[in-house]
Amino acid sequence: MRTHISQKKIRDDFVRKVEELSGQKLLVCYQCGKCSAGCPQVGQMDILPNQVIRLAQLGQKEDLVASKTIWVCASCLTCNVRCPKGVKIAEVMEAVRQVVLRKRKDRVRIEELTPEQRASVPPIALIASFRKSTS
Amino acid sequence: MNISYYPGCTLKNNAKNFEDSTLCALAKLGLEVKELDRWNCCGTVFSLATDDLMHHLAPIRNLVRSKEAGSDTVLTLCAMCYNTLKRANEKVKADPDSLEKINDFMDREKVKYAGDVRVLHLLEVLRDEVTFPAIAKKVQRRPRGLRVANYYGCLLVRPKGIGLDDMENPVVLEDLMSALGVESVEFPYKTECCGAYQTVDQPDTVAERTYHIITSARRQGADLVTVSCPLCAFNLDFRQTGAARLFQDFQAMPVVYFTQLLALSLGCPEEAQRFDLHQVDPRPVLKAKGYL
Numbered sequence: 248m249r250t251h252i253s254q255k256k257i258r259d260d261f262v263r264k265v266e267e268l269s270g271q272k273l274l275v276c277y278q279c280g281k282c283s284a285g286c287p288q289v290g291q292m293d294i295l296p297n298q299v300i301r302l303a304q305l306g307q308k309e310d311l312v313a314s315k316t317i318w319v320c321a322s323c324l325t326c327n328v329r330c331p332k333g334v335k336i337a338e339v340m341e342a343v344r345q346v347v348l349r350k351r352k353d354r355v356r357i358e359e360l361t362p363e364q365r366a367s368v369p370p371i372a373l374i375a376s377f378r379k380s381t382s
Numbered sequence: 383m384n385i386s387y388y389p390g391c392t393l394k395n396n397a398k399n400f401e402d403s404t405l406c407a408l409a410k411l412g413l414e415v416k417e418l419d420r421w422n423c424c425g426t427v428f429s430l431a432t433d434d435l436m437h438h439l440a441p442i443r444n445l446v447r448s449k450e451a452g453s454d455t456v457l458t459l460c461a462m463c464y465n466t467l468k469r470a471n472e473k474v475k476a477d478p479d480s481l482e483k484i485n486d487f488m489d490r491e492k493v494k495y496a497g498d499v500r501v502l503h504l505l506e507v508l509r510d511e512v513t514f515p516a517i518a519k520k521v522q523r524r525p526r527g528l529r530v531a532n533y534y535g536c537l538l539v540r541p542k543g544i545g546l547d548d549m550e551n552p553v554v555l556e557d558l559m560s561a562l563g564v565e566s567v568e569f570p571y572k573t574e575c576c577g578a579y580q581t582v583d584q585p586d587t588v589a590e591r592t593y594h595i596i597t598s599a600r601r602q603g604a605d606l607v608t609v610s611c612p613l614c615a616f617n618l619d620f621r622q623t624g625a626a627r628l629f630q631d632f633q634a635m636p637v638v639y640f641t642q643l644l645a646l647s648l649g650c651p652e653e654a655q656r657f658d659l660h661q662v663d664p665r666p667v668l669k670a671k672g673y674l
Contacts, residue, residue: 270432287574291587319587322430323536323575328549341430355583368582369396371462371613375426375579378437 256306261346265303268342275332276300282326282336292316296326296336303339308346317343318354318380348382355380385507386453387415388444390463391423397460397612399656403641404459404504406650411512411520415457418447426462427579428469435480441470442484445499446491455500457507459641461611465537468501468544503538504641505554505610506546514561522649524563525673531569531599531607532556532640535614539573549573555608555640562647567602571595576617588617589624596622596635605667608640615639619661636664646673 266273276297283295293315294302302310311317317340326336348354355376365373393401408415421444429437444467448456458464474481475497485494508517532555539545539552547554552573556566574595577588595618599607609615619637626632637660645654652674657665668674 268431268433287591288577288587290590319580319584321575321578321580322427323578324540325536325573325575328540328542335430338430345431360582364582369392369612369616371390371392371396371426371460372579372581372616374391374423375462375613376582378425378427378429379579380583 250302250305250307250310252305256308257304259306259308261308262303262306264346265339265342268345269335269338271335271339273300273304273339276304276334277332279331281329281331282334285325285329287323287325288319288321291319296320296340299343300334300336300339303343311343312347316340317347322379344379348380351382353381357381384453385413385415385455385457385502386448386451387417387457388421388424388448388463388467389417390421390458390460391426392612393459396616396659397639399659400459400612400615400639400641402654402656403639403645403650406654407641407645407648410645410648410650411517413507413512416451416453418444418451418456421447424463424466426466428466435483438470438473438480439484439487441467442474442495443488443491445471445501446488446493446495448499449493449495454498455502457502457504459504459610461503461535461537462613464501464503464546465544471497471499471501472544503546503610505538505558508558508644509554514557517558517644518561521562521647523647523673525668525671527565528667528671528673529565529567529603529605530559530643531567531602531604532559532572533569533595533599533607533609533614533618534573535609535611536573536575536578538610555610558640558644559608562643564643567599567604569599569602569604571598576614578613578617581613581617581621585621586624586628589621589628592618592621593625593629593632596625597629597632600633600635604635605671606636606638606664608638608643610640622662634662636660636662636667638664643673
């Protein structure tokens, strides 16, 4: 992956928005990688959790909003409780998801789920899915 | 202690086995709980965005219902309800501004919420109020050599300050199982995520998680897996079909709520178990171990 770094991107509105929505100071992360080491879903991700933080620090919005990772993260909070710097990685994932969802770009489209799909899972799964993946 | 019982959405249908077994067990233990009137959905997930007060409204409204019922304690069974109600409660207790805004928004409620309701999970009530030695004294039926892998999942133990036990190696279920005469195996996957709600749009991801979790339990010598969350229960039980399709060496294993074993031990009838709601039938194992 080729990444273009610029002052303009780092000072971009996106970095400020992610910090605001997540309540996290992104530069606190020193890239130890413990979050990625313990993440149970990491095998499904295209960008590792520590890379999500690094890309967010650098304002790499395009890579993040297009990533599979933000939708694979289910907020299990393993990374949060293990981070030696107290960074809440799951909150940063949520912030990036919110940046996408607040443009009305739903990840799960309720109207595209078949009645069989809807009936095959319990209400707890549907409500959580809609809360996490729709605007 | 006046305890209100908050069931949540799934306890009334897919997880009726969780509710029925719990209510029977609580009656056997002499613990009275009253279901909240007009309870509403808790939202299932605690909103992690800082500006999202709107989504904390639903859990707080349930705490208002508890105050209306003259109760200062809400009992939850579902791990997701527990986490969402407790986190919203702790948030408004620590942040009076957000509590005021939420109260202003709910101006038609007769009771203003003041952060004075406790949210407890059933396991906390059993451990701290009833106590496990007291439960052990009421056990009527003991299985012969039943070995279980206790699966906590995420939301019973995380984040710090909300979880009801150690985040990395919780033991409350193991302690309860000991009181019932059930042996627990070492289980490295006990707090690993099952994939949760991704079961809706990424069922195969969840099937893969299920494969690893159930296979670990089998390798540790468990006969079945115990759970305390209706979403974990669904994923670990019903996604075994996908696990068997994806992995040739997969072997099925029954998944039960810990309350089903508690109810069996305390002499509850089989009707309280609702075994019809399981995909992998736990009855053959339970019969073989002399539990049924």
